[in-house]
Amino acid sequence: MKELVSLYKDKIDNRLRIFLDKRISHSSNISESAKEIMRSIKEFNLRGGKRIRPILVVLGYKAVGGKNEKAVIDAALAVELMESFLLVHDDIIDQDEMRRGYLTIHKVYENKAKRIYKNIDYKRYGENISIIIGDILSALGSEAILNANFPIKRKIKAIEKFNKVIINTCFGQVLDINYEIRDNIKEKDIKRIQQLKTAVYTIEGPLHIGAILGGANNKKLRALSSYALPLGQAFQIQDDILGLFGEQKKIGKPIGSDIKEGKKTLLIIKALEKADKKESLFIKKCLGNKKITENDIEKIREIVKSTGSLKYSEDLAKKLIEKAKSSLINLNLRKKGKKQLLNIADYIVNREK
Amino acid sequence: MKELVSLYKDKIDNRLRIFLDKRISHSSNISESAKEIMRSIKEFNLRGGKRIRPILVVLGYKAVGGKNEKAVIDAALAVELMESFLLVHDDIIDQDEMRRGYLTIHKVYENKAKRIYKNIDYKRYGENISIIIGDILSALGSEAILNANFPIKRKIKAIEKFNKVIINTCFGQVLDINYEIRDNIKEKDIKRIQQLKTAVYTIEGPLHIGAILGGANNKKLRALSSYALPLGQAFQIQDDILGLFGEQKKIGKPIGSDIKEGKKTLLIIKALEKADKKESLFIKKCLGNKKITENDIEKIREIVKSTGSLKYSEDLAKKLIEKAKSSLINLNLRKKGKKQLLNIADYIVNREK
Numbered sequence: 001m002k003e004l005v006s007l008y009k010d011k012i013d014n015r016l017r018i019f020l021d022k023r024i025s026h027s028s029n030i031s032e033s034a035k036e037i038m039r040s041i042k043e044f045n046l047r048g049g050k051r052i053r054p055i056l057v058v059l060g061y062k063a064v065g066g067k068n069e070k071a072v073i074d075a076a077l078a079v080e081l082m083e084s085f086l087l088v089h090d091d092i093i094d095q096d097e098m099r100r101g102y103l104t105i106h107k108v109y110e111n112k113a114k115r116i117y118k119n120i121d122y123k124r125y126g127e128n129i130s131i132i133i134g135d136i137l138s139a140l141g142s143e144a145i146l147n148a149n150f151p152i153k154r155k156i157k158a159i160e161k162f163n164k165v166i167i168n169t170c171f172g173q174v175l176d177i178n179y180e181i182r183d184n185i186k187e188k189d190i191k192r193i194q195q196l197k198t199a200v201y202t203i204e205g206p207l208h209i210g211a212i213l214g215g216a217n218n219k220k221l222r223a224l225s226s227y228a229l230p231l232g233q234a235f236q237i238q239d240d241i242l243g244l245f246g247e248q249k250k251i252g253k254p255i256g257s258d259i260k261e262g263k264k265t266l267l268i269i270k271a272l273e274k275a276d277k278k279e280s281l282f283i284k285k286c287l288g289n290k291k292i293t294e295n296d297i298e299k300i301r302e303i304v305k306s307t308g309s310l311k312y313s314e315d316l317a318k319k320l321i322e323k324a325k326s327s328l329i330n331l332n333l334r335k336k337g338k339k340q341l342l343n344i345a346d347y348i349v350n351r352e353k
Numbered sequence: 354m355k356e357l358v359s360l361y362k363d364k365i366d367n368r369l370r371i372f373l374d375k376r377i378s379h380s381s382n383i384s385e386s387a388k389e390i391m392r393s394i395k396e397f398n399l400r401g402g403k404r405i406r407p408i409l410v411v412l413g414y415k416a417v418g419g420k421n422e423k424a425v426i427d428a429a430l431a432v433e434l435m436e437s438f439l440l441v442h443d444d445i446i447d448q449d450e451m452r453r454g455y456l457t458i459h460k461v462y463e464n465k466a467k468r469i470y471k472n473i474d475y476k477r478y479g480e481n482i483s484i485i486i487g488d489i490l491s492a493l494g495s496e497a498i499l500n501a502n503f504p505i506k507r508k509i510k511a512i513e514k515f516n517k518v519i520i521n522t523c524f525g526q527v528l529d530i531n532y533e534i535r536d537n538i539k540e541k542d543i544k545r546i547q548q549l550k551t552a553v554y555t556i557e558g559p560l561h562i563g564a565i566l567g568g569a570n571n572k573k574l575r576a577l578s579s580y581a582l583p584l585g586q587a588f589q590i591q592d593d594i595l596g597l598f599g600e601q602k603k604i605g606k607p608i609g610s611d612i613k614e615g616k617k618t619l620l621i622i623k624a625l626e627k628a629d630k631k632e633s634l635f636i637k638k639c640l641g642n643k644k645i646t647e648n649d650i651e652k653i654r655e656i657v658k659s660t661g662s663l664k665y666s667e668d669l670a671k672k673l674i675e676k677a678k679s680s681l682i683n684l685n686l687r688k689k690g691k692k693q694l695l696n697i698a699d700y701i702v703n704r705e706k
Contacts (some may be wrong), residue, residue: 027524031545033531089488093481100425117534128446128530131484134441136493136523137515146513156505159512163492170489171380171387177481178386181470192384243445 001343008073009051015073016045023077027180037133040105041140044082046291047100048252053079053206059344060210063337064220066292068149075148075155075213078141078162079206085137086169092127093177094261095290101252138166150213157221165205167303172196180262180288185247187273190256190266191233199232200230205350208258226327230346234320237313240265245310257295262288267304267313274307321349354696361411361426362404367399368426369433372497393458394493398437399490400453401605402620405701406432406559412697413563416470416690417573421502427506428501431494431515432559438490439522439554444479446530447614452606459483469636478595491519501568510565518558525549533615540626543619544586549593552585556701579680584698588671590666591665591702593618597654599665620657620666627660 020042027034054076061072090096091104096103103111104348110126117125145158175193179185208221216224242250243258245268256264268287272280286292286300304310324345328338373395380387407429412423443449444457451457456464463479470478498511528546532538561574561579569577596601596611597620611618621640625633639645639653657663677698681691 028550030521030524031528033527037524037675038529086488093484095477115490117697120534124448125534131442131446131487131526132523132526132530134484135439135491135521139519139523142495142512146509146516152505152509156499156507159495160499163496165490166492167620170485170492171383173485174386174390174482177478178484181473183477195384215438223636271531275594 001347003051003343005055008055008198009074009275010080012051012054012076012080013046013071015040018078019147020045022141029292036135036192037129040108041084041137042107043132044088044100045080047102049080049100050352051080051081052351052352053083053202055344056203057210057336059340060207060224061214062209062210063224063333063341064214064216064318065334065337066210066214070213071149072210072213074149075145075158076206077211078144079157079209081137081141081144082162082166085141086136086166088130088134088137090173092130093141093173094096094257096257096261101249104130105133145209148213153208154213154215156207157166160207161205161212165209168196168205171191172201176263179264183266185269187266189325190264190269194233194236194266195229198236201230201232202227202235203232204228207256220332223327223331225266227324227331227341227345230327231321231348233326234317234324234345234349237266237317237320238351240267240280241310241313241317244297244304256294259286259297259300260288260290260292266316268307270309270312271300271304274309275303279303279307294346317349321345354700356409356692357693358403358697358700361408364422364426365404365407365429366399369430371428372393372399372425372430372500376493378688390482390489390655390688391538392435393461394486397441397453397458398433400455402433402436402453403704405435405704406436406513406555409556409559409697410563410566411467411578412690412693413537413560413569414567414640415439415563416577416686417564417569418690419567419685420565423667424502425563425566428498428511428562429559430505431497431511432562433496434494435515435519438487438494439519439526441483441487441490443526445483446689447610448607449610449614451606454602458486480662494663500656503568507568511562513567514558514561518562521549522554522609525551525554529616532617533625537615539620540622543666547586547589547619548582552582552587555588556585557581572687576680580684580694580698582677583673583680584677584701587670587677587698590619590673591704593620594663594666594670597657601699609645609647609653611644612639612650612653612662613641613645619669620662623662623665624653624660627662628656632656633659670702674698675676 014029015322024035024042027185041169054157057076057079058072088105089097091099092106094326096104097107106126108121109129111124115122142159142162145155145162166205172193176197179189204225205223211224246255248255255348268283272283275283283300283303328341363440377388377391377395380391409507410429410432411425419425440452443460444452445459449457450460459479463475464483466473466475466478497509497514498515523544529550557578560577564577565576597609599608601608621636625636628636636656638655639649678695681694
């Protein structure tokens with residue numbers, strides 16, 4: 001699976017580079033600043049990442065019998081651009097400084113402004129340019145589908161799905177913001193966010209877009225959801241675990257960012273449920289503290305372990321993966337495609353990020 | 354013309370209400386907060402406005418012989434939603450507090466948060482929710498075209514145009530931000546922004562989307578541009594004049610906002626060019642001053658008049674309108690459609706906002 005992933009990743013990176021180079025060359029006719037913006041977009045998109053979402057577009061397409069790999073890779077760029085669009089805005093919202101191992105876009109432009117301009121609000125400038133960069137990325141995503149070589153009937157359906165995924169993810173994002181503030185968040189609330197923000201956005205949406213381009217009907221799409229949604233939830237749980245227990249170099253942003261941002265992940269909610277009063281107060285004190293020490297993060301790790309919250313999350317992720325895989329067995333899909341979907345389920349959850 | 358505009362405006366408002374009510378009812382299945390967001394989107398969209406952009410979609414469609422008024426009004430909602438999308442983000446960028454006669458969306462959510470939550474960064478909260486609301490609006494715009502009853506081939510072309518308009522407008526927006534900061538801005542730079550931010554976005558884009566849905570080929574689209582681009586520039590000049598010399602009630606935001614934001618409009622650039630040293634220093638001191646007094650704005654008005662800058666802008670707007678209208682004469686369009694386009698050119702530039 002790892003070879004397959006890295007094979008597709010290379011092909012996707014290649015097409016993405018060509019797609020963005022074309023836009024850089026168009027934008028240079030518009031203005032110097034337009035060109036600079038498009039270059040930043042390229043740099044951000046090619047920083048890396050495992051390209052799980054576009055690979056799922058390809059696998060969804062192949063699983064329903066699609067044969068035109070070149071065309072589906074072109075369309076798959078849409079979900080990669082969508083991810084960048086949402087990340088650029090998300091990083092402003094969360095006031096994050098690191099992304100994909102380098103400065104977030106709003107920090108890049110804040111620093112640029114410091115070098116060029118005197119006496120302006122550098123932070124505001126960085127955020128303003130990044131709001132616009134996200135907006136451009138959203139339009140580029142839909143362009144990628146339009147440009148791909150498919151019957152227009154399928155492209156229309158794929159763009160419909162693309163828009164729906166954006167809207168759903170945004171609704172999940174609003175919930176996330178509100179839950180960070182509120183105090184009485186329960187496990188079921190967390191699951192709702194996991195479904196909107198990850199399961200639909202990361203797994204189901206890309207798979208559906210691929211399957212739609214491969215000609216799948218609505219019945220087949222619904223069937224694919226029974227695989228995609230539990231897998232998506234497992235993906236998010238794994239993400240939360242890596243965010244607290246992983247290595248900074250591998251996940252591309254500082255360990256413990258979720259704590260600093262006050263994100264109420266399943267790990268945290270479950271730990272709060274089981275912890276004694278002292279531990280629980282300690283966690284609450286740390287949540288949202290941007291200046292938390294490595295020592296305090298380590299203490300939280302210990303509480304998450306000692307309360308059984310880590311094990312609970314790990315077990316739940318495993319159970320969800322099994323559920324996703326067993327749903328697949330009964331699906332009427334191409335044999336090879338089915339096998340790849342089985343494998344990628346394991347890959348996604350065993351990844352290091 | 355006024356009757357025609359208000360007739361279309363009512364029809365557009367009606368369809369917009371139905372479109373958004375449907376989304377509110379969908380979103381209520383997702384979460385309470387999703388429903389609240391969709392309601393804010395409806396409130397913002399129905400605050401009013403002359404609906405010039407969607408009306409231009411309808412006129413562009415009819416001018417090339419389109420007959421299905423109901424369908425084109427449904428598609429025309431796209432440009433209205435696009436405007437709201439860009440305004441919501443723009444208001445964050447410019448830190449504006451008033452829009453369409455009421456609080457900007459980020460201020461609405463800042464105030465909401467003050468009522469509900471304790472000890473959070475209210476301003477950040479308001480801006481964060483508004484970034485997401487803008488993102489949802491961008492997807493809704495493209496949905497409006499997808500939902501309209503047209504051959505899919507035309508819908509695909511219309512969405513392509515829709516995306517291009519967004520990207521162009523964003524590039525114009527970046528120029529605008531950079532020019533606010535830079536000191537040596539010339540008339541030709543201002544014209545570049547007028548072209549990207551207004552001519553394409555307000556006039557050419559909507560007309561083209563309508564004409565595409567009516568089956569226009571590329572040659573006809575290019576011909577329409579010879580009418581749309583000068584008209585768009587005139588529209589922006591008129592907007593700048595109203596922004597300094599109009600009435601707050603009619604334009605829906607405080608007079609002099611452009612000065613407060615440090616926007617270098619043609620009025621300002623031309624006044625700076627002709628003003629004596631003292632006047633010029635005075636204008637520069639006022640640009641970007643959020644706490645400027647009504648007295649100082651009045652002084653700027655006087656300089657803009659005494660330097661001949663107001664007259665220059667008014668004359669240029671008239672010349673551009675004539676250019677737009679005379680381009681129309683030679684176009685191969687339906688007679689009635691051509692007449693409506695001639696009339697709307699006058700309407701747009703004589704409007705009070």
